[in-house]
Amino acid sequence: MITIDALPAFTDNYIWLLQDPEQQRCAVVDPGDAAPVEAWLDAHPQWQLSDILITHHHFDHVGGIEKLKQRTGARVLGPASEKIPGRDVSLKQGDSVEVLGHTLQVIEVPGHTLGHIAYYQAQQHWLFCGDTLFAGGCGRLFEGTPAQMHDSLSRLAALPEQTAVYCTHEYTLSNLRFALAAEPGNKELQQRMQQVTEWREAGEVSLPSSIGLELKTNPFLRCNELSVNEILQERDGRSQRTPVEAFAALRSWKDSF
16 A cells, blocks of 8 residues: 655645555655655665656756665656656656556646646546646646646546645645635635635645545636636626636736736
């Protein structure tokens, strides 16, 4: 049985730590800083770090790779079309890879960066999606277009609703504040805001989310909803939009929120 824990890094990053207690082997996702992983390994000297999974090239996701690889010899997996330090295995859409005895499917999700990938485990319903889908939000468009990001999010939204969403930043509260501005009448969103506020006040991690919860409360997955489009119309007077145009309007609004 694999257990998954969050190792906090920087101010709001999470490095996801997958652990196989039987084999005493572990893997990490997006170690932007080696120190939290090294501290965990120091506290568990009998464990072996076998794999480092990377979703995209930004430094806060790759900065710890080389130090960890030098210490442990771990295999580094990452997107084929991005420059990833120490990468051993280049991955693209449709590829699959075995990590700790579980097969992870690779989904290309351009938008935040052009080569961004996500890892999906179909039997356990895990999704490691980097900075593409966030709890209550989505990543900024540093390299891709609104159409690319909307398509990427749509493909993630089509995964089973019980899929656990392991994104890599503790942005949930700020995302939900925007979500409430975009859809103030959403009762489930109001309840989620109250729960996450309580969690964060208690120092608890707000993740993972789930695809089902995101479909109900994340405005970036709700671009077809009348309630969202009515708010957008109130802002700029435009009454007709495609889902991609609604997404673009939401993302632009969020950037300045």
